Amino acid sequence: MYNIDEWKHIFKLDPAKELSDEMIDKICESGTDAIIVGGTDDVTLDGVLHLLSSIRRHSVPVLLEISNIESVTPGFDYYLVPMVLNSQKKKWMMDIQQEAVREYGDVINWQEMLAEGYCIMNDESKVYQHTECTLPTEEDAIAYARMAEHLFRLPFFYLEFSGTYADATFVEKIADELTDTKLIYGGGITTKQQAAEMSQYADIVVVGNSLYDKPKEALKTVKAVKQTS
Ligand SMILES: CC(C)=CCC/C(C)=C/CC/C(C)=C/CC/C(C)=C/CC/C(C)=C/CC/C(C)=C/CC/C(C)=C/COP(=O)(O)OP(=O)(O)O
């Protein structure tokens, strides 16, 4: 339906946080390639439906990044299924997803499902603590990237720095390991310079929290990424 291979920039909106209708309109008309609806805490069906109905007034593609089964609803273009590679618990990598497929497997439209291998690098982020991660070294992260590409053949490897900006040389090293699996970088992008820098290495950059904290600057990241490509 959409050419995901051409996507470079995505905004991530959290169903548990407030944004004005005016801001949602600006985000949707910013030229971003897609919107992800997703978050860690307090993601409810009501919150997801509320955001979806506002975003659907625009033509931008919209994806639900599933954080719990209770908040999944039809109406999205795609569904991202996180698998947390550096969790200590099999639950967050395999079991929770297996339970969902066991329950709903007969009705899943597999064309709409996209798996993401998450490597969570900020030990202070909510998602790191929630999914009971261990902090990878550079060698560990490279190994996860190689597994995503060569063993699991995942469509996406998500280098997650949620709330903090990474060292670009580290992101470059991870990018060098990936050919078919696309590298998504997310974390701490608040300026157009940062967006442009990460866009040199990641296939897709994701901008989340700065939409809530520094919205004017966040909106400028779209153009910065498009100019780099
Ligand atoms: C369309 C339709 C109705 C289909 C029905 C069939 C169906 C239900 C299909 C689902 C198929 C499937 C396999 C689903 C998996 C279900 C599931 C529960 C997966 C769990 C995924 C997971 C490991 C979640 C943990 C949390 C996580 C990784 C969330 C991702 C989002 C994220 C990283 C947010 C960042 O949060 P953070 O920045 O730390 O937080 P704040 O910004 O709030 O500070």
Ligand SMILES: O=P(O)(O)OC[C@@H](O)CO
């Ligand atoms: O909120 P920020 O830090 O921009 O991170 C974006 C995204 O990777 C969060 O899942």
Ligand SMILES: [Mg+2]
């Ligand atoms: Mg967030």
